[in-house]
Amino acid sequence: MTSLAERIARRLEQRLVDIQATGRRPRVALTGGTIAVAAYRELSAAGVDWSDVDFWWGDERFVPDGHTDRNDQQARDAFLDRLGVPAAHVHAFGAHDCAWSAREAADAYAATLPASGFDLVLLGLGPDGHVASLFPGFPQLHETERPVAEVFDSPKPPPVRLTLTFPTLNDTEAVWFLVSGAEKAAAVARARADDGTVDETPARGVRGRGETLWLTDDEASAG
Numbered sequence: 001m002t003s004l005a006e007r008i009a010r011r012l013e014q015r016l017v018d019i020q021a022t023g024r025r026p027r028v029a030l031t032g033g034t035i036a037v038a039a040y041r042e043l044s045a046a047g048v049d050w051s052d053v054d055f056w057w058g059d060e061r062f063v064p065d066g067h068t069d070r071n072d073q074q075a076r077d078a079f080l081d082r083l084g085v086p087a088a089h090v091h092a093f094g095a096h097d098c099a100w101s102a103r104e105a106a107d108a109y110a111a112t113l114p115a116s117g118f119d120l121v122l123l124g125l126g127p128d129g130h131v132a133s134l135f136p137g138f139p140q141l142h143e144t145e146r147p148v149a150e151v152f153d154s155p156k157p158p159p160v161r162l163t164l165t166f167p168t169l170n171d172t173e174a175v176w177f178l179v180s181g182a183e184k185a186a187a188v189a190r191a192r193a194d195d196g197t198v199d200e201t202p203a204r205g206v207r208g209r210g211e212t213l214w215l216t217d218d219e220a221s222a223g
């Protein structure tokens with residue numbers, strides 16, 4: 001049976017091929033997370049022109065450059081380096097060092113974002129319903145001015161993070177939620193229920209203009 005990671009990889013490759021066929025360079029916001037990284041490992045050289053895709057991230061852990069906790073490092077290891085994506089097309093968040101604060105790093109990342117939004121935003125889902133680094137009950141859920149926000153005291157380590165805010169995540173044609181495992185089933189059900197709040201389940205706050213897909217395994221969709 002084809003695994004969820006393989007299905008996500010094939011779908012992502014096809015989407016990139018389709019956008020490239022229109023003569024445009026695809027703009028994709030990547031996510032961290034278990035199933036996303038497994039899918040990145042399945043991506044292949046077939047079909048896609050990997051030198052002609054731009055990548056950003058929905059969130060990042062504010063730790064030093066090259067740290068294995070960084071979402072960008074995990075994606076570099078899983079596919080960006082292997083498939084030869086040019087460094088100029090990899091728009092990573094700034095790393096933690098002594099030279100700047102998390103707020104400065106968030107504002108600097110805002111200046112790198114694509115003026116016309118994304119073609120595709122990929123998002124993992126935490127068991128608590130968080131997406132990117134937007135956590136239940138946190139004030140960043142209600143940010144409407146800043147495209148990127150810093151997060152302190154994250155309930156999931158590491159404690160300091162940078163995240164796109166809802167207006168930025170929603171400036172996209174398509175959103176794909178990538179979710180695996182029984183421990184996420186309740187969060188998937190809350191995110192997809194007819195009623196509920198973003199404070200309780202942040203995933204409820206993200207939607208693509210043209211497409212919102214849930215790519216899950218049987219365990220995650222059991223709720």
Ligand SMILES: O=C1O[C@H](COP(=O)(O)O)[C@@H](O)[C@H](O)[C@H]1O
Pocket residue numbers: 031032033034035059060061071123124125126127131132133156
């Ligand atoms: O910390 C994060 O966690 C979520 C989900 O991760 P998972 O390992 O439970 O699948 C991810 O979406 C987010 O990008 C990341 O920073």
